[in-house]
Amino acid sequence: MRKYPEKTMINEETYYYEKILKDDFFSVNVLYKNDKGRRFVLKLSDFRFILGILFRPFAAMMSSHEYKIYKMVADIEGVPELGPRLGWRGYFHEYIEGKTLHELLDTPEVLPHDFFDKLKHIVDQVHMRRILYVDMNKKGNIIMSDDGKPFLIDYQISQYFKKRKWVLGRLIDRVFNSLIKEDIYHVYKHKKRFQKELMTEEESKLAIRSDLIKSYDRFLGKWYRNAKRRIYPSGSNEMIWYKWKKEKDKSKRME
Numbered sequence: 001m002r003k004y005p006e007k008t009m010i011n012e013e014t015y016y017y018e019k020i021l022k023d024d025f026f027s028v029n030v031l032y033k034n035d036k037g038r039r040f041v042l043k044l045s046d047f048r049f050i051l052g053i054l055f056r057p058f059a060a061m062m063s064s065h066e067y068k069i070y071k072m073v074a075d076i077e078g079v080p081e082l083g084p085r086l087g088w089r090g091y092f093h094e095y096i097e098g099k100t101l102h103e104l105l106d107t108p109e110v111l112p113h114d115f116f117d118k119l120k121h122i123v124d125q126v127h128m129r130r131i132l133y134v135d136m137n138k139k140g141n142i143i144m145s146d147d148g149k150p151f152l153i154d155y156q157i158s159q160y161f162k163k164r165k166w167v168l169g170r171l172i173d174r175v176f177n178s179l180i181k182e183d184i185y186h187v188y189k190h191k192k193r194f195q196k197e198l199m200t201e202e203e204s205k206l207a208i209r210s211d212l213i214k215s216y217d218r219f220l221g222k223w224y225r226n227a228k229r230r231i232y233p234s235g236s237n238e239m240i241w242y243k244w245k246k247e248k249d250k251s252k253r254m255e
Contacts, residue, residue: 115148
């Protein structure tokens, strides 16, 4: 069973447990409230599968990686405020009241007309830091706050492309500029799903995968998807979580 504190003190502030927000195969997200009444999410990297405890050093590496990336984007509007670390496998970030795009699929709520324009601006700012977000395809990583603003969470597999010189630098830049098209593609793929009537001709073109990603999909992507289907025969990690939460969860700890 995953362990997280009922309360913890960090930098002379006490954080009190409230409830579990998400508990999937790779991490658990727990809601806390601090002394000042502010809510924060504790993201604790932990692998929930047989012998997963043996991989905790790797989970700690992943958490450290995500925290470093998060610090690089923490001042961007639309990225929840970063909080302190907790041990080797956890860190806090601001809790955003709202719903993820995945949750909005089942509601009559309408996204503001400029929602995806603002989301694209967040993604552009992330790219300006030479960071490839990577996980833009997951609707659960995009939140519409209660006041209609987009927020982007989960930087676990995001990658920083350090600036280099000479031929290597030009090669890295070329790869990076090709890969970020996949992030942009998913922004407009989501917009096409939620606001197809607002799509411009230019946005429709951006909702087409790049040649590089098409090549990856042809030669490696299909093998990766087949492997994932064997691991998650009921769907992706995200899909399994939302289905379980919607249909089977009866725990008061998650109400």
